[in-house]
Amino acid sequence: MTTTTHALAAPPDLGALYRRAVLSGLSGFLRRGGDLPNTTLELPAVTTDVEHLGAYARVCGFRLRDELPATYPHVLAFPLSVQLMADPSFPFPLPGLVHVRNQITQFRPLMVDEVFALRVRMADLRPHERGQQFDVVAEAVVAHQVVWRDVSTYLRRTGGRGGPRGDVRREAPEPSGLWRVPADVGLRYAAVSGDRNPIHLNRFAARAFGFPRAIAHGMWTKARCLTAFEGRLPDALLVDVHFRAPVPLPSRVAFSAHADASGWLFALHDPRRGKPHLTGSINLI
Structure with a gap:
């Protein structure tokens, strides 16, 4: 076509x-x-x-x-x-569209x-x-x-119940760091990205879509994860992320990463419940 x-x-x-x-x-x-x-x-x-x-x-x-x-x-x-x-x-x-993956x-x-x-x-x-x-x-x-x-x-x-889930092929390693996600990061990222979806900006709009409070942008969480690898990555790469569950604002998240044969595996989890917010990989190409 x-x-x-x-x-x-x-x-x-x-x-x-x-x-x-x-x-x-x-x-x-x-x-x-x-x-x-x-x-x-x-x-x-x-x-x-x-x-x-x-x-x-x-x-x-x-x-x-x-x-x-x-x-x-x-x-x-x-x-x-x-x-x-x-x-x-x-x-x-x-x-109502849900961003579930980014490569x-x-x-x-x-x-x-x-x-x-x-x-x-x-x-x-x-x-x-x-x-x-x-x-x-x-x-x-x-x-x-x-x-x-x-x-x-x-x-x-x-139809169906529950949030979007991708294929989980490997378990995340133990957390290597705890990150604070500030309450205003939704507003700040919206200002630079143009993504002003109300679920990222205030709790009232977020509640209308079933979230207890505003949630972080998925692409902010991906970018924040990549900052942990600065200076260690090659020029040519593939960064693949599944967005598993929203990151509420404010909150703390557990970041984990380890190298494997093809590059890196990384993840963000709820530090108390162990629920994954994001799982990703960085492969060399």
Whole structure:
């Protein structure tokens, strides 16, 4: 099937998109599924705003370097993802989608002074025991070569009970550190990422979706985990994370990591109950 590519002159207005998303949620009963939009959105010449990068680094805990953190292009691609999901052709209402997995493949680091294209599309609508899943695929392209790829898997729940779970293949090791997750990290990460989903911003909105209080962004938890490996990772890698259970704000989490034959395994757990919030791996490519 031929994909239609739309080049954008500037990043989409997330405020307008969220207002459209609210309307899509109110009229969600009219959406009865169907195919994913066969559209690719492209920003052809992306440059790095150093002040924005610095704010992102402070929120997540990265050191400032000449290379972009592997998770940083995700926030640049996020407005394009929201535009695709807020479009009337998208088969599901945006409110209620659950981000269950994220895979980032970095073929080489992107440099702060590089100009690159960002492309975002949807792929692989498939059944799940609790509903349906699909992927949002973002790519950074330099000189016609993909140097970075991000695959975010979302779940649209239509049945079943309990939260989303991925395949747990290995047990996490003993915690190597306890991290404090401050109450304001949802607001701070929303300011730099543009992801202003109310469940991250205040307890009243979170309660409406079944959470006792606001929860941290999944991509903040992934980025925070990667800061623990700074200076020890190669240029080319695959970082694969399953989001198991939300991290409430504020809270403490137990971080664990150990090396294996292909790279690293890491996890975040509730230090009292042992319940996993996130499990991940870093593989060399």
